[in-house]
Amino acid sequence: MNKWDQIFTTNPQYKPLNEIFLAELLEKIKKETNPNPKKMIDLGCGTAKTVLQFSKLGFEVTGLDNSIVALKKLQEEIDNSKEQNITLINADLNNYNLTLEADIFLCNFVYAFIDNKEFFLKEVAECLRDDSVFILITPVIHKEIIYTEEDKTKIAVDFEETLKLLKNIFSSVDVYHHDYIGTREDYVTFLIKK
Numbered sequence: 001m002n003k004w005d006q007i008f009t010t011n012p013q014y015k016p017l018n019e020i021f022l023a024e025l026l027e028k029i030k031k032e033t034n035p036n037p038k039k040m041i042d043l044g045c046g047t048a049k050t051v052l053q054f055s056k057l058g059f060e061v062t063g064l065d066n067s068i069v070a071l072k073k074l075q076e077e078i079d080n081s082k083e084q085n086i087t088l089i090n091a092d093l094n095n096y097n098l099t100l101e102a103d104i105f106l107c108n109f110v111y112a113f114i115d116n117k118e119f120f121l122k123e124v125a126e127c128l129r130d131d132s133v134f135i136l137i138t139p140v141i142h143k144e145i146i147y148t149e150e151d152k153t154k155i156a157v158d159f160e161e162t163l164k165l166l167k168n169i170f171s172s173v174d175v176y177h178h179d180y181i182g183t184r185e186d187y188v189t190f191l192i193k194k
């Protein structure tokens with residue numbers, strides 16, 4: 001059992017994607033990049049409902065995660081739903097050769113846990129077409145802010161370093177900052193193109 005298998009045996013309840021934000025993001029993608037996105041891949045899907053959210057919107061969905069425990073629980077949920085267009089893959093993003101094709105690659109609340117970040121980003125870059133996008137959502141920390149224990153900095157990544165690495169690998173990186181409860185938290189969506 002890996003660390004994430006142990007976490008998922010305790011049934012953590014990660015939140016689904018905010019549907020208002022998702023609808024706005026999809027509108028933007030349709031207008032600017034791909035008028036008819038059909039296929040999405042959720043990189044580090046866990047047990048969150050994201051794959052079901054996209055499937056209900058008519059997408060053909062692939063969920064990928066390195067926790068077999070999470071994938072078994074998610075598969076049960078998929079089986080109990082009416083959704084049929086979801087495939088799950090058990091793989092480690094630290095060393096997995098991504099050869100998957102999609103219009104939308106999503107990675108939500110996972111990036112901080114990937115050790116081999118440059119390898120992972122380059123694998124995604126290889127898979128992107130001119131009309132596909134990569135949505136990377138992650139908590140971030142900023143160098144000029146003093147954080148305390150309760151700020152959970154271990155689940156966040158340095159904002160400036162992340163932006164620099166993304167700009168080195170991808171041609172276009174848009175940034176959206178989200179406020180959420182808490183004084184110093186910053187949750188960023190990077191909307192990325194090849």
Ligand SMILES: C[S@@+](CC[C@H](N)C(=O)[O-])C[C@H]1O[C@@H](n2cnc3c(N)ncnc32)[C@H](O)[C@@H]1O
Pocket residue numbers: 004014015043044045046047048050064065066067070091092093094107108109110113114115
């Ligand atoms: C905080 S959970 C988020 C899950 C989901 N994306 C969500 O929004 O709720 C982090 C997920 O990343 C997965 N993960 C962590 N490291 C990974 C890796 N190296 N390869 C694949 N998945 C990984 C974990 O198994 C877990 O499902």
